[in-house]
Amino acid sequence: MDKNYIKLFEEISRTIDVLSAEVIDFNRQSNDDKGVAAAEGMQENYKNLRNKILANEQLSHADFAKLLIGAMIVSQQLERRIETEKTALEGYKIDIIPKLQRILNECETEEETQNLSEKIFTINT
Numbered sequence: 001m002d003k004n005y006i007k008l009f010e011e012i013s014r015t016i017d018v019l020s021a022e023v024i025d026f027n028r029q030s031n032d033d034k035g036v037a038a039a040e041g042m043q044e045n046y047k048n049l050r051n052k053i054l055a056n057e058q059l060s061h062a063d064f065a066k067l068l069i070g071a072m073i074v075s076q077q078l079e080r081r082i083e084t085e086k087t088a089l090e091g092y093k094i095d096i097i098p099k100l101q102r103i104l105n106e107c108e109t110e111e112e113t114q115n116l117s118e119k120i121f122t123i124n125t
Contacts, residue, residue: 001059006053006056009053009059009067010050010053010054012067012070012071012074013046013047013049013050013053013066013067013070014046014050015070015074015077016042016043016046016070016073016074017043017046017047017050019073019077020039020040020042020043020046021039021043023035023039023042024036024039024040024043027039045066046066046070049063049066049067099120099121102116102120103116103117103120
């Protein structure tokens with residue numbers, strides 16, 4: 001197996017280990033004992049898989065199944081993060097940047113700047 005794939009598989013295992021820890025914390029706060037146990041089992045499985053990868057041991061069919069599940073989870077996380085970043089970018093493009101440009105284009109005094117900024121940077125609820 002190529003060293004780049006080995007590194008990728010190690011990273012997938014590490015990421016799922018970290019995500020499992022977050023799920024454990026969430027389930028503990030929710031008093032979900034079954035959820036805690038399931039997440040702890042998942043975390044242990046991916047820690048063991050990562051150790052196996054780091055030890056350069058041969059991966060089994062079951063190990064590749066775990067990597068598939070892990071890769072699917074990581075890709076879903078990436079998709080969510082990309083969508084969040086796209087939303088933030090759109091907010092900058094259609095809201096923040098035009099408003100800042102408007103202040104620079106329309107205001108000549110500090111008083112005008114303060115008045116316009118108060119007006120356009122207020123969210124009406």
